[in-house]
Amino acid sequence: MSLPSFRKMSLARREALAGYAFVVPWIIGFLIFTIGPMLASLYFSFTKYNIIDPPQWIGLANYQKAFSGIWDVIRTGDPRQFKDPLFWKALQVTIYYASIALPLNLAFSFFLAVLLNQKVRGINIWRTIYFLPSIIAGVAVTLLWVRILNPRVGVLNPFLKDVIGIQNPPGWLADPEWAIPALVIMSLWSVGGSMIIYLAGLQGVPTDLYDAAKVDGANAWQRFWNVTFPMMTPVIFYNLVLGMIATFQYFTQVYVATSSSLGGLGSPQHATLFYNVYLYQNAFRYFDMGYASTLAWILFIIVLILTALIFRSSDTWVYYEGQLKGRG
């Protein structure tokens, strides 16, 4: 069978072929850097693999290592029954952080975006200031916060003690109970990223909706809850899904704050052993690529389930303009 020459092809086929040709870079990248590695890591998750020796098939042993002991723990209530207690600790730390940081970040950045959408004087300066921390998020900012929060030489605790009058200010990153709240404070300082997405969403709300609400006699509060909020639910949804995924990727701040501390990565007492930190440890400190791949796939499945649950729930609280048009 010979391929028909490009000139003799129908216009539609030529168009299709040209289209495929332009997306080829992504297709190659998708095969080499996404789907291929995904399948490979699924395979590695059933092996013992330290990079130097070839992978050795061990069936479900890695998954057993992660999960075994759970029934004993449920029965006896004794967490020492876990075969890999750090896996559960990492899950717990990540979920604990997510349950505080996500709602606070969503609410806080939404609130800021609403304020920054008002027509007040100097609004561009305010927007610039609030967005500033998020463009430099990373090592430098974490090093700064580690110093601000330091219970011995930092500046926050003297302020809490002398100005606010808190007698025993917390030890923040040095205290297992306060390490996560400390990271939450750091994350709140740089909410600018999700704020700017809300802001763009707010600017996209058609003004005739507000005009119509005004004609109907709605006051500012009612206009907010009946026009702005429903129109913003898709953006809240977007920030929620991406924020959840980002929490499972949380790494840099913990690494910078704890890897050179006395207790080491994830300290104190594994209080900041985030899921991704534990995965990194297994892969690039212990070179247990098999178990690290297992952790990666468990993470992937957790994220899939949570995303599906959020999508499921979105029917009840996310409003899409198109839906209403379809019904009406």
Added chain:
Amino acid sequence: MKKALDFLLWIFRSASGHELLFKGITTLILASGSVLILIPFLYMISTSLKDPAQIRSDSSSLIPRKPKMVEVNGNLEPLYEVTLDGVTREMALVKKIPDGLGQFVDPARTDVIHELKINEQKQLYRWDVHWENYPEAIGAMPFWRYLGNTLIVTFVGMAGMLFSCSLVAYGFSRFRARWLNILFLLLLSTIMLPSQVRLIPVYILFQKLGWINTLLPLIVPQFFANAYDVFLLRQFFMTIPLELDDAAKIDGANPLQTLLYVILPQARPALVSVGIFHFLYAWNDFYEPLIFLHTRENWTLAVGLQTFDAIYTVNTHLIMAVSVLMIVPPILLFFFSQRIFTQGVVFTGIKG
């Protein structure tokens, strides 16, 4: 009095009064919030200009300063602003005595000693700025090497990203084919894919290629497009009228020429936006450089700074100096391209 009352009534009764009140409260909240945002920045800058003694004894001051000293009977003593009998004078604290009291003397008349509460007097300071922290910090690490590596990764990666994403976004925005829609959905779904699930085999692949501990793993993948930037560019390309394409086609341009001479010039704002987002992402990225780069001479600034902190933790002034240097380029870029961020020209382009 009457006027003030009228003003209050106007605020609470009239619609424009309500608006003024509302705007006032908004501005007040925004202003106090921005103080909270800016203080850590100021703290970073001021710490980078202090010497270790200042950081130990006067860490909470946002001004790099030292106590003003004066010579009294051959000794240097701290100078205070003292209020005595309603007159404010400058006096030196020569001796601390119990109950928070101190012996103060006028440097000009050292024979008269006043015993006063120390914390009721105002200590005098002078500016004491240590610019030399910056050259010292740069000299203490291979700063220029780190900067060079970071710039290579950032800009070569940016070129690769712009090149590949323009092609792919053009393919997804201008051609009709059955599989293109499915491929586009597949592309979008990768935004939600946690990168760990592909990280380990990618690491092993680069290791087999001998690319570990080179900049290639940070650069080469950029030449194969990514979902965020393709999505943003595609959205923008869709707003460019098709008539322009048709005109080019009539003039005999092939699709590649149409992209080059019609679409890309029109899409400059979008290209600039994704370029800036890529700069911020690559400049700040820590995770991948940490994993792929193993020796000092190959590190980027992010990894270099973290390691510098691990070695020189006690030298807060030097670490803050490098931190300031590291945040200056993103901030400069940000100020020159503010409109893109604050007006939401492109909003979904914040990489996670």
